[in-house]
Amino acid sequence: MASISIRNLVKRYGNFAxxxxxxxxxxxxxxxVFVGPSGCGKSTLLRIIAGLEPITAGELYxxxxxxxxxxxxxxxxxxxxxxxxxxxxxxxxxxxxxxxELRGTPKxxxxxxxxxxxxxxxxxxxxxxxxxxxxxxxxxxxxxxxAIVRNPKAFLFDEPLSNLDAKLRGQVRAEIKALSQxxxxxxxxxxxxxxxxxxxxxxxxxxxxxxVQQYDTPEAVYERPANQFVAGFIGSPAMNFFPVxxxxxxxxFSQDGARxxxxxxxxxxxxxxxxxxxxxxxxxxxxxxxxxxxxxxxxKLVEPLGSDTLIHFDLAGASxxxxxxxxxxxxVGDRVSLRPQPGKTHLxxxxxxxxxx
Amino acid sequence: MTDAPTxxxxxxxxxxxxxxxxxxxxxxxxxxxxxxxxxxxxxxxxYPPTLVFTPTLENYVQLMxxxxxxxxxxxxxxxxxxxxxxxxxxxxxxxxxxxWTRVSWPAILTLAARxxxxxxxLLPWYVMFRQVGMIGSYTALILSHAVIxxxxxxxxxxxxxxxxxxxxxxxxxxxxxxxxRILWRIALPLVGSGIAVAAxxxxxxxxxxxxxxxxxxxxxSKTLIAAAFNxxxxxxxxxxxxxxxxxxxxxPPLILAALVQRWLxxxxxxxxxxx
Ligand SMILES: Nc1ncnc2c1ncn2[C@@H]1O[C@H](COP(=O)(O)OP(=O)(O)OP(=O)(O)O)[C@@H](O)[C@H]1O
Ligand SMILES: [Mg+2]
Numbered sequence: 201m202a203s204i205s206i207r208n209l210v211k212r213y214g215n216f217a218x219x220x221x222x223x224x225x226x227x228x229x230x231x232x233v234f235v236g237p238s239g240c241g242k243s244t245l246l247r248i249i250a251g252l253e254p255i256t257a258g259e260l261y262x263x264x265x266x267x268x269x270x271x272x273x274x275x276x277x278x279x280x281x282x283x284x285x286x287x288x289x290x291x292x293x294x295x296x297x298x299x300x301e302l303r304g305t306p307k308x309x310x311x312x313x314x315x316x317x318x319x320x321x322x323x324x325x326x327x328x329x330x331x332x333x334x335x336x337x338x339x340x341x342x343x344x345x346x347a348i349v350r351n352p353k354a355f356l357f358d359e360p361l362s363n364l365d366a367k368l369r370g371q372v373r374a375e376i377k378a379l380s381q382x383x384x385x386x387x388x389x390x391x392x393x394x395x396x397x398x399x400x401x402x403x404x405x406x407x408x409x410x411x412v413q414q415y416d417t418p419e420a421v422y423e424r425p426a427n428q429f430v431a432g433f434i435g436s437p438a439m440n441f442f443p444v445x446x447x448x449x450x451x452x453f454s455q456d457g458a459r460x461x462x463x464x465x466x467x468x469x470x471x472x473x474x475x476x477x478x479x480x481x482x483x484x485x486x487x488x489x490x491x492x493x494x495x496x497x498x499x500k501l502v503e504p505l506g507s508d509t510l511i512h513f514d515l516a517g518a519s520x521x522x523x524x525x526x527x528x529x530x531x532v533g534d535r536v537s538l539r540p541q542p543g544k545t546h547l548x549x550x551x552x553x554x555x556x557x
Numbered sequence: 558m559t560d561a562p563t564x565x566x567x568x569x570x571x572x573x574x575x576x577x578x579x580x581x582x583x584x585x586x587x588x589x590x591x592x593x594x595x596x597x598x599x600x601x602x603x604y605p606p607t608l609v610f611t612p613t614l615e616n617y618v619q620l621m622x623x624x625x626x627x628x629x630x631x632x633x634x635x636x637x638x639x640x641x642x643x644x645x646x647x648x649x650x651x652x653x654x655x656x657w658t659r660v661s662w663p664a665i666l667t668l669a670a671r672x673x674x675x676x677x678x679l680l681p682w683y684v685m686f687r688q689v690g691m692i693g694s695y696t697a698l699i700l701s702h703a704v705i706x707x708x709x710x711x712x713x714x715x716x717x718x719x720x721x722x723x724x725x726x727x728x729x730x731x732x733x734x735x736x737x738r739i740l741w742r743i744a745l746p747l748v749g750s751g752i753a754v755a756a757x758x759x760x761x762x763x764x765x766x767x768x769x770x771x772x773x774x775x776x777x778s779k780t781l782i783a784a785a786f787n788x789x790x791x792x793x794x795x796x797x798x799x800x801x802x803x804x805x806x807x808x809p810p811l812i813l814a815a816l817v818q819r820w821l822x823x824x825x826x827x828x829x830x831x832x
Binding site: 247250251252271272273274275276277278279281283284285286287288289298299302303346 | 722724725727728729730731732733734735738742743746747
């Protein structure tokens with residue numbers, strides 16, 4: 201149980217700075233999720249915290265101890281590797297008990313903890329198998345089990361649920377969340393899955409090219425993205441973006457000069473900047489009752505999801521998506537009139553993508 | 558498509574031809590040696606060679622009677638087992654260290670030592686061992702044969718250690734293993750078959766090596782192979798007995814070589830990481 205503090209961290213491979221300069225404070229007991237595109241440095245950051253990767257410059261504290269030169273074996277961190285890294289010669293049980301055995305935990309307690317983790321992850325039937333006799337998803341759960349039997353200062357998970365089917369993933373997700381609340385151990389979790397990030401995190405770190413784009417609660421990251429990158433990365437389907445301008449006391453699409461039906465309260469920043477990028481999430485379109493109030497679009501593609509329906513259309517020269525009520529029964533070729541929900545739009549600087557306010 | 562079976566047939570014929578050639582080159586002298594060792598002594602050097610004869614063990618009896626064959630065999634065993642053990646004792650940690658640190662010059666150095674002609678070492682060793690009065694001792698022979706066994710152990714094991722996924726080592730570190738523990742608990746069990754192969758190859762090469770023993774041993778500590786070399790030309794060469802000796806000497810390496818191939822199939826690291 202400990203906080204993790206990263207100060208002015210630099211990590212270079214040769215001349216390539218994977219992490220140019222990173223600061224991050226993870227509080228004790230906090231559940232932090234790292235998200236970001238492939239290759240942005242999530243695994244590298246985890247490996248640095250674990251002590252598997254040397255730091256080029258900067259400082260790393262676990263608890264109030266500076267651990268820069270401390271080897272992984274002495275950091276008391278549990279980690280789930282992206283590629284599992286199970287011990288091939290050990291049975292599942294031994295894979296999970298190994299770390300406890302090294303610490304001299306009594307046999308009875310080891311057994312209880314292994315059994316408990318196995319039950320949590322639904323791998324009891326495989327305890328006597330070797331890793332090569334397991335499927336990918338089963339191996340991944342063993343890798344997870346090997347971490348959660350321990351009682352470390354912090355847990356590091358590198359996409360630990362990526363190989364599970366949807367149902368199992370949902371179950372394990374809920375169980376990890378419950379476990380984290382019970383164990384009260386600091387957790388750092390890497391995922392590509394939006395739902396995982398939103399549901400599990402106390403705070404989300406959005407990374408791009410080794411730099412923190414935003415570090416905030418899931419709600420804040422979703423509702424108040426700090427820049428266009430975060431806005432486009434968080435949320436699924438992704439936010440729609442349209443270049444817009446302030447022209448004749450109104451907001452218009454740069455592409456065709458058509459007026460955007462926006463309340464004036466959302467336009468303030470644009471009035472100063474002159475132009476920008478308008479962001480509207482698919483779920484923040486409303487179907488206008490009066491066609492004159494909205495923007496007329498023609499539906500190109502319909503994706504019924506059950507709970508709602510996604511419609512694809514072209515707007516101001518860009519391809520866009522809206523999430524609508526299935527009772528609307530949209531069909532390809534239909535014309536609908538859409539308008540952004542008031543107060544739910546975002547404006548970004550058209551050059552550097554930072555949010556305009 | 559239609560000519561695929563014909564191509565297959567040709568490949569099969571070529572395979573057979575290859576096997577036949579290999580068989581003739583490798584097996585013919587061996588068969589000749591074994592057969593000769595079973596022939597009555599007057600028939601051994603007969604020309605053309607006799608193919609039909611009454612097998613006899615007279616050469617073997619003769620060999621045992623006229624030479625201290627058994628005690629040479631014991632010498633060979635002591636030197637071979639000693640040098641193989643020494644090679645494993647230092648070679649296993651060395652190979653692991655090279656694989657772990659990725660610093661490879663020590664391994665290359667041992668390889669260079671192995672490739673250099675034995676005579677390079679022989680003279681300095683002879684002088685050194687004589688000065689400390691160790692000529693003819695098992696210690697001198699075992700130490701010198703370690704030059705044979707150590708590089709074999711290191712170079713057979715290096716790919717095995719390298720084949721263990723890095724992340725498995727890293728998982729062990731995170732679990733709290735020191736480097737020595739990783740060697741014992743993770744790496745060693747995973748290279749078991751590699752160690753068996755290394756041990757057997759080291760044994761065979763040490764057993765067959767005769768140059769060092771020829772010079773560094775004395776009458777009492779001679780290894781089999783060095784002793785057999787001396788049989789030639791001791792008065793009138795006893796070809797029959799020599800063949801019997803050669804057959805007996807060749808037996809242990811041949812048996813071991815047959816065993817190696819069973820170990821070569823490894824596949825132990827399967828399932829460690831994502832496919
Ligand atoms: N050993 C290395 N040498 C050089 N470059 C490396 C090395 N390891 C990683 N990188 C680079 O560092 C960057 C970050 O890699 P990292 O594995 O941290 O990405 P990631 O965010 O975990 O991606 P993913 O989501 O695909 O797992 C990548 O561009 C990668 O190519
Ligand atoms: Mg990664």
